[in-house]
Amino acid sequence: MINRNKSFLKFSTCVLVLFIFYASCYERSDFKDYSSTNSGLYYKIVSLGEGINKPTSGDYLQLTITYKTIKDSVFLDTYSYNETGMVILPFDKSSFIGSFEEGISKMNEGDVYSFIVNADSLFEKFFKRPLPLFLKQKEYVKMTVLLYKILNKNEYLKELNNYQLLADKREANEKKKLELFIDTCSSQYFPIDSGLYYFPIKQGSGDFIKSGDEVYIHYKGFFLNGVQFESTYGRTQPLHFIFGQEGQVIKGFEKTLILLNEGAKTKFIIPSQLAFGKTGSSTSIIPPFTTVIYEVELLNLIQHNNKNSNQENKN
Secondary structure: OHHHHHHHHHHHHHHHHHHHHHHHHHHOOOOOOOEEOOOOOEEEEEEOOOOOOOOOOOOEEEEEEEEEEOOOOEEEEHHHOOOOOOEEEEOOOOOOOOOHHHHHOOOOOOOEEEEEEEHHHHHHHHHOOOOOOOOOOOOEEEEEEEEEEEEOHHHHHHHHHHHHHHHHHHHHHHHHHHHHHHHHOOOOOEEOHHHOEEEEEEOOEEEEOOOOOEEEEEEEEEEOOOOEEEEOOOOOOOEEEEOOOOOOOOHHHHHHHHHOEEOOEEEEEEOHHHOOOOOOOOOOOOOOOOOEEEEEEEEEEEOHHHHHHHHHHHO
16 A cells, blocks of 8 residues: 555656646747747736736727837837827737737736737738838847726727827927928928928939839938938949839828939928828837938839830830
8 A cells, every 4th residue: 555655656746747847848938037828929027017907808908018129129119109108009819929919918907028029920910011121030029018007998089089189289390390491491492282392403304203113213311300310322222113002112202203204313301191100110210290301313214104105006
């Protein structure tokens, strides 16, 4: 009887050791101090709040989020969206396997978690934008999330109204800054429709850009204070796209590039509603409600539509 008990004790000990081993394998992560789930989400508790409620499907979540590269360089945070730093997201199913939304389902109000997610999935499935140039495919992104408050529908509508008031204020401030820039600028910019302005630098020759044309341009991007935020001149190739195809360039380019013919160089002032809007650029380089200036040079123009028209005339 004693031997049987000893055997059972040894067996139980072995089972316990195996259980601890497999449990530790499940929690083990490729990233220091982070645990992982079966879906591939890496998570770490930064701090715990005093809330007792967890989000359920149909709730609206008031959050602050900071996005960093895997080397801890901040490239976007929700404070660029508005002064409060708060955004509201409807809580439902995860946007992709291993999404931070899976981790949020375990949080209480006031909790702060850090998540590590796949960059490709985050931008394609959640942001619905191309992966930024500073991130590589299959790279990871760190997200620090504060779950500030869980809202019901009525609370959500009230907060949405507050956000709209903030947005209206920022839009009005943007218009004032643009008006001041035009009034005090030494260069004479000419107005176009939709709040756009242009300043010709060099005349080109030949036909002007039309929808369907193949376009090669160099450009520099500036804020109203003259600080440059982007340039294609340092790249090995200019920007190449088919004019008129949706999603190729910002809306302001669609309205202004038709003024260019081959060899022309012009500066355009583009307000935020035709540039990066209420959210800013995906890289956070350009904040929301920000008017931008682009100096654009049309290097080459291949007019496919004209070729087709000429062929039809010959037939």
